[in-house]
Amino acid sequence: xxxxxxxxxxxxxxxxxxxxxxxxxxxxxxxxxxxxxxxxxxxxxxxxxxxxxxxxxxxxxxxxxxxxxxxxxxxxxxxxxxxxxxxxxxxxxxxxxxxxxxxxxxxxxxxxxxxxxxxxxxxxxxxxxxxxxxxxxxxxxxxxxxxxxxxxxxxxxxxxxxxxxxxxxxxxxxxxxxxxxxxx
Numbered sequence: 001x002x003x004x005x006x007x008x009x010x011x012x013x014x015x016x017x018x019x020x021x022x023x024x025x026x027x028x029x030x031x032x033x034x035x036x037x038x039x040x041x042x043x044x045x046x047x048x049x050x051x052x053x054x055x056x057x058x059x060x061x062x063x064x065x066x067x068x069x070x071x072x073x074x075x076x077x078x079x080x081x082x083x084x085x086x087x088x089x090x091x092x093x094x095x096x097x098x099x100x101x102x103x104x105x106x107x108x109x110x111x112x113x114x115x116x117x118x119x120x121x122x123x124x125x126x127x128x129x130x131x132x133x134x135x136x137x138x139x140x141x142x143x144x145x146x147x148x149x150x151x152x153x154x155x156x157x158x159x160x161x162x163x164x165x166x167x168x169x170x171x172x173x174x175x176x177x178x179x180x181x182x183x184x
Contacts, residue, residue, distance in 0.1 A: 037129075081141055
């Protein structure tokens with residue numbers, strides 16, 4: 001699910017309200033492309049919120065993820081890190097290939113000028129929101145193939161870990177409706 005700027009309705013609610021609305025029901029999967037971390041990254045760097053708001057967001061985020069984990073949601077967070085040089089190369093490539101041009105905007109170039117500010121915000125975000133129930137996985141992403149493999153392996157490990165201690169319900173046939181119950 002891609003998360004855009006908040007609507008008027010969403011701005012009238014507590015910050016994390018718009019994300020609670022999209023938490024999937026038990027047994028379902030949802031991948032957020034961007035997420036509740038916008039407050040401590042984009043909104044912080046671009047000045048869309050005041051310092052007390054983005055500072056408070058760290059504890060709100062940790063509480064939110066703790067609540068998700070208590071309800072058996074598997075929270076897996078990735079930061080895909082690329083070098084400034086690799087970002088520049090990818091931007092130039094996108095500009096030069098017709099079917100990739102839509103992926104690059106003037107805003108991307110403008111934000112690139114704030115690299116150091118974003119880098120500081122990312123370091124603070126990882127330091128303040130990597131917890132035992134929702135740790136960050138930092139992915140070295142200059143090599144896209146390496147990054148994809150690391151993400152997939154991490155996801156598989158997290159899902160397998162969450163399923164440990166569960167077995168199919170008695171009487172469920174292969175290919176039948178999936179149900180699990182806790183082992184005793």
